[in-house]
Amino acid sequence: MSRLKILTEHIDKPEITGIEGYIKHGGYRAVEKALKKMQPDEVTEEVKKSGLRGRGGAGFPTGMKWSFIFKGNDKPRYLLCNADESEPGTFKDRLLMEKIPHLLIEGMIASSFALGVKTAYIYIRGEYMYILHILQKAIDEAYAKGYLGENILGTTYSLDLHVHPGGGAYICGEETALIESLEGKRGNPRIKPPFPAVEGLWGCPTIVNNVETICKVPFIINEGGETYANIGIGASTGTKLISACGNINKPGVYEIELGVPVEEFIYSDEYCGGIKGGKQLKALVPGGSSVPILPNRLITKTAKGEPRLMSYESLSDGGFPTGSMLGSGGFIVFDEDQCIVRNTWNFSRFYHHESCGQCSPCREGTGWMEKILHRMEYGHGRMEDIDLLWDVQRKIEGNTICPFGDASAWPVAAAIRHFRDEFEWHVLHPAEATR
Amino acid sequence: MIETTNITFSPERLAEVQTLLKRYPEGKQKSAILPILHLAQKDFGWISVEVMDYVAELLDIQHIEVYEVATFYTMFHLKPVGKNVLEVCRTGPCMLVGSDNIVKYLEQKLSIQDGETTPDGLFTIKTVECLGACGYGPMMQVGEKYHEFLSEERIDQLLEGFRQNATQP
Ligand SMILES: NC(=O)C1=CN([C@@H]2O[C@H](COP(=O)(O)OP(=O)(O)OC[C@H]3O[C@@H](n4cnc5c(N)ncnc54)[C@H](O)[C@@H]3O)[C@@H](O)[C@H]2O)C=CC1
Ligand SMILES: Cc1cc2nc3c(=O)[nH]c(=O)nc-3n(C[C@H](O)[C@H](O)[C@H](O)COP(=O)(O)O)c2cc1C
Numbered sequence A: 001m002s003r004l005k006i007l008t009e010h011i012d013k014p015e016i017t018g019i020e021g022y023i024k025h026g027g028y029r030a031v032e033k034a035l036k037k038m039q040p041d042e043v044t045e046e047v048k049k050s051g052l053r054g055r056g057g058a059g060f061p062t063g064m065k066w067s068f069i070f071k072g073n074d075k076p077r078y079l080l081c082n083a084d085e086s087e088p089g090t091f092k093d094r095l096l097m098e099k100i101p102h103l104l105i106e107g108m109i110a111s112s113f114a115l116g117v118k119t120a121y122i123y124i125r126g127e128y129m130y131i132l133h134i135l136q137k138a139i140d141e142a143y144a145k146g147y148l149g150e151n152i153l154g155t156t157y158s159l160d161l162h163v164h165p166g167g168g169a170y171i172c173g174e175e176t177a178l179i180e181s182l183e184g185k186r187g188n189p190r191i192k193p194p195f196p197a198v199e200g201l202w203g204c205p206t207i208v209n210n211v212e213t214i215c216k217v218p219f220i221i222n223e224g225g226e227t228y229a230n231i232g233i234g235a236s237t238g239t240k241l242i243s244a245c246g247n248i249n250k251p252g253v254y255e256i257e258l259g260v261p262v263e264e265f266i267y268s269d270e271y272c273g274g275i276k277g278g279k280q281l282k283a284l285v286p287g288g289s290s291v292p293i294l295p296n297r298l299i300t301k302t303a304k305g306e307p308r309l310m311s312y313e314s315l316s317d318g319g320f321p322t323g324s325m326l327g328s329g330g331f332i333v334f335d336e337d338q339c340i341v342r343n344t345w346n347f348s349r350f351y352h353h354e355s356c357g358q359c360s361p362c363r364e365g366t367g368w369m370e371k372i373l374h375r376m377e378y379g380h381g382r383m384e385d386i387d388l389l390w391d392v393q394r395k396i397e398g399n400t401i402c403p404f405g406d407a408s409a410w411p412v413a414a415a416i417r418h419f420r421d422e423f424e425w426h427v428l429h430p431a432e433a434t435r
Numbered sequence B: 001m002i003e004t005t006n007i008t009f010s011p012e013r014l015a016e017v018q019t020l021l022k023r024y025p026e027g028k029q030k031s032a033i034l035p036i037l038h039l040a041q042k043d044f045g046w047i048s049v050e051v052m053d054y055v056a057e058l059l060d061i062q063h064i065e066v067y068e069v070a071t072f073y074t075m076f077h078l079k080p081v082g083k084n085v086l087e088v089c090r091t092g093p094c095m096l097v098g099s100d101n102i103v104k105y106l107e108q109k110l111s112i113q114d115g116e117t118t119p120d121g122l123f124t125i126k127t128v129e130c131l132g133a134c135g136y137g138p139m140m141q142v143g144e145k146y147h148e149f150l151s152e153e154r155i156d157q158l159l160e161g162f163r164q165n166a167t168q169p
């Protein structure tokens, strides 16, 4: 498998953070090409051809989303970059923004051009304030060089780009909560439809895209959508940043060509370098805390016995009974010493803490799950609690305004499905469970 | 602890606020609420009701609109905090690599519990949810800075550094 790096080829070069270094390594060519040689729709067409899918987690085809932007009124259109990155296990966008901020800015300019956007915002989680300063400096440099502002590179196209901090709320990564937050309100998700592409920021047509998604656009413009589509495997085209963490030898962010076997990703020295301390692999959460956990026997092989690959299709093979999801690429590895009950409790506490509180199944259900799991973990669990937990998660799933509810339910369901014996053990061994 | 008696931005800050407001279309100045609350917390230490009222007046919006927002987002301290707020991540991936022990060690060393402030006003411990550093845990954020791969020795060094900073004028 070739080791093509679309985003991270130059990331270790210190000069790449500044505009001169970025240009020296081929930066801003896509802006030149798009603005001077292409029509906006041609840019969208290339993105469609590339098969690029949203890297925020849902994997929705980017070109298709762009073509949904409503053009039937004369309201301004907006492009929002989702840099909220708060899904536990996910720390990939941070790397791009910190090390190679101009890639995001270039992507934002080219994408805004395609969408007919005159003002764009990067919404970044408030805790990343030091990165906000890096981005602001890069934006200032881009204005000074004429890549932003009025009549970019002497063309008729003008764009303003701003960066906006959040205030510490996981839910603001959900695109409609992000929009509410950017409007200066609490981050309460809206009911979809209408999708933001029709009615988003201040009621105007709006596209929300993840940092990594936007950063792919310059390559697609430079090399063509088809070239991008030829990388990867099947409908999982291109490369993906995977942020690997947990009990592995080499935690970090890796750009992989989609289709790499999970086994290779975990054990080869090029990526995770195997399980720390030579221990056994117990479980894997492949796509951020919201996706189902996989037990050892379903990690490197699917239920059908085929090698499991790092792709949207292969990771979800078997559906929830035996599969999971690629999600945001937050790859969390558990060794044999880790307690699934404790981890499930920890995640439930997270979801309870982060629920915006609008829907009762989510607000109350996450609290219930946290409470039940807490008592199991601390040696006060009852056998009936396992079924009760199952019942609570099932009543949340599908009954809420936004998918946060599902995201809180799925990890619990999968933990019970694959590790029921561990829950039972906690009930039967209360003294050891509290250890 | 910083007392919030004189709640007014400096002229430089007010100029910064004016620049922020220009980023949003006319009539949408409410959007600047989060960036301004961040500046206010930097200058006044925490977000008291007086600070919220001041922000509301700057933005020419109802006071309650600021209360609603300031209480929703976890980064805003609604009570006074120590000079250094040690925000330790406690979420799953960090727990897998030992964040529980880091919290315990800090609590022991500073003789305070999660959420409390040392009597000298130097430190507050606050456990927080995932900060996007999951591969580099255990970790904590202090001010804008991320401190990663924490160990007991590293914590000792960091606390010493914060103490020394505090004695410098
Ligand atoms: N990166 C992170 O930190 C996190 C990521 N996630 C991920 O977020 C995902 C869920 O995100 P959602 O935005 O709720 O998913 P979604 O499937 O509703 O939407 C995905 C994107 O496609 C657009 N879209 C879908 N159908 C459309 C239509 N008919 N017309 C126009 N646009 C359309 C949406 O506006 C959105 O931008 C989960 O799968 C999870 O993996 C969740 C938590 C945190
Ligand atoms: C609870 C929740 C949190 C989310 N957090 C993020 C996030 O931090 N970053 C992100 O890019 N997408 C996040 N999403 C997905 C966004 O709603 C949206 O699908 C995405 O930003 C679209 O961009 P993409 O198509 O480029 O992936 C979240 C979704 C949900 C339901």
Ligand code: SF4
Pocket: A171, A188, A189, A354, A355, A356, A357, A358, A359, A360, A362, A363, A400, A401, A402, A403, A404, A405
């Ligand atoms: S599902 Fe949860 S987070 Fe989403 S809108 Fe409902 S209460 Fe809020």
Ligand code: FES
Pocket: A088, A089, A090, B089, B090, B091, B092, B093, B094, B095, B129, B130, B131, B132, B133, B134, B135, B137, B139
């Ligand atoms: S879990 Fe601690 S930074 Fe993500």
